[in-house]
Amino acid sequence: MKFTVPIIIFGVLVVFLGIGLRLDPRLLPSPLIDRTAPEFHLSQLDEPSRTFSPTELRGQVWLLNTWASWCVSCRQEHPLLLALARSGTVPIYGLNYKDNRSDALQWLKNMGNPYVINVQDSNGRVGMDYGVYGVPETYLIDKTGVIRFKQIGPLNVETLEKTVMPLVRSLNS
């Protein structure tokens, strides 16, 4: 009987591996959640002589949205960001990731600009600090500069209403 133990253990392992294959590893939570948002100083997209740093926003709840003009999913997400910006519930700051400045500016002109400030991360170095897998990604950062939520991929109405907005309200109160 004891000689069948290895095959039984292996069988259980195979079942879990099989289920594991159907899960999306990209849904893993970011290790940055509940950590301080990585610091950066980057020049602003529309006025490169001025810089922006997350420390300037201490005391505010805000969203950091990574995007790029070459990103297709960003177009899908964009109307939602515009609506969110119009509602005035939470300010959105943009991290223009691995993009070309003129392309990015043209894109904003065509599509509308939901961002308070955009910064250029042309070589993706800051994106790397934030663990960006691919654009778009969105971070919710609280008054003390701590990341409270991360969305990988485009935002949608459901997560916005069920997760992001309640979180923004509770962090603001």
Add this chain to the structure above:
Amino acid sequence: MPDVPSIGQLSLIIALCVAAVQASIPIVGAARNRQSWIAAAVPLAQWQFIFVALAFLSLAYCFVTNDFSVLNVARNSNSELPLNYRLAATWGSHEGSILLWVFILAFWTAAVSVFTRHLERVVVARVLGVMGFISVGFLLFIQITSNPFTRLLPVPADGNDLNSLLQDPGMVVHPPMLYMGYVGFSVAFAFAVAALAGNRLDAAWARWSRPWTLAAWTFLTCGIALGSYWSYYVQGWGGWWFWDPVENASFMPWLAGTALIHSLAVTEKRGAFKAWTVLLAIASFSLSLLGTFLVRSGVLTSVHAFATDPKRGIFILCFLAIVIGGSLLLYAWRARTMSAGASFAPISRESLLLSNNVLLAAAAASVLLGTMYPLIIDALNLGKLSVGPPYFNSVFVAIMTPAIFLLGVGPIARWKKAELPELARRLRWAFAVSVIAGLSIPFVVEWKPLISLGLTLSIWIVSTAIVSFADKFKAAGARSILQRIRTVPRNYYGMQLAHIGVAVTIAGITLVTGYEVQQDLRLNVGDSTEIGGYRFDFHGVAFAGGPNYDAIRAEIDVFQNGKQILRMYPERRTYHASGNDMKSAAIDSGVFRDLFVALGDPIEGTDAWSFRIQYKPFVDWIWAGALFMAIGGALAFSDRRYNPAAKSIGLREAA
């Protein structure tokens, strides 16, 4: 010019056909006792090797000649890439690394076909048949999901470049070494399955498996150490082990393989724990296959996972189920009928080795559990979590402490039955020295419990080795020292050297973890800082470049006791083709410490830069110990008993 990619493609298809015949004819022949079918095994194995080698060389040729009509080349190479990295790029992609896997499997298969002339033909036929079956699986995998020769039209002008992290001399040798180890366990696996199939698990089987297992283990040891060294100096943050799923995937077979080496020794010498040894032989290779699955399917997220194609995962999983499941079924069926072997007392070398084996297996199982746990929890819908170094470190220390204690006692205990009082008498000095030294040495710097524990274990290994050497020389009789040294078999030297390697690695891990100093800081030009008794002066940055990258290079002068001892140049590189940005740390290596300086980011608006400066005492001992283990493995491998010329004598003895 010949159409090299097509030659490679065709060779792979022929190799698959040959492997399919190799996996069936010799095994059926062995079952039905048809001599001509049995005899086909050797030429089939060698032809398969030739065609796989041809395919591999074709791919290497495509990389060397910048043939961007091949998708794989266009994605992973670039005309500016230096030649050595173009060669390394052959195995830098998913498709290429699977081809390397098969190539190395074919290499081991061919080696088995050449170096087993003294073995019974029917055994060789079964072994080669099993290896052929594994080869069929991987060649099919290449054909169905991972063709390295897929063409690209229109042909691009230039390629995307090799991942800049992989552009490093270590990366040229690390994957082949690691795969030589991983895949090398397939030989022990094939021997075990062949022995189970033929119902002939005896001392001779253990003797045949031993040199192959030792060779694979030696390669794997080198491969893991190289990987760890690479992550230390390339990834730019000075860590040397992360318990990353990919690292774990190579570490689990190593632990099981280490247990297997010891267990094979007992089975050969004493005929004991046959069932356990067979299981370890199956487990070592199964863990290698599992590692391949984990890495290649992308089922676990990891810095290394570059393939996330569900088809690949499903294919490897089915193949795993057939190979591992099949061998374990055979095991469950045949192990019952095995004889128990020679008996031994509760205190004897056998029982000490068995206890150590169980501890090593438990260590492998705990790494497996830690690696799989996030997946299991996620699959049961209980949430998402990650298991990090705290789990692995604490479990490992707990398991390894008794294992290292037994490691010291094992070589001194007698086979069959040892007397506890006698053992205690022989080891009392070694014990006293290691405990006293381990407890007191840390006071030189700062006393910490884990440092004391680590040093005690490390000194225990060395002092018991000295006791064992002294005994061995006494037993060698009253001859000259040189003659005595020669009388002791290489096998024994190999074992002791590998054990001392463990001591060196433990000392390195203990001291660097306990006493390293790390500082992240910003330095203005002209600033200086003191770390670990050294002063670092920052002189500014300059532009520099390499064959396919531009770099910004900082100049740091290092002073000790007011005297300048060296100048260091940490760099940040930007690769032309990919635009990838990479830190290249400056490291000054020494026997007792490394100084490690990595250049961070410029601070906007000033001429200051951020730096990470580290003082890492004894860090190189970690890899020096691994090197000792590998040399020990190679020494044991070269022992006369495995030498084919000496084998006829050995076989008669065993018979």
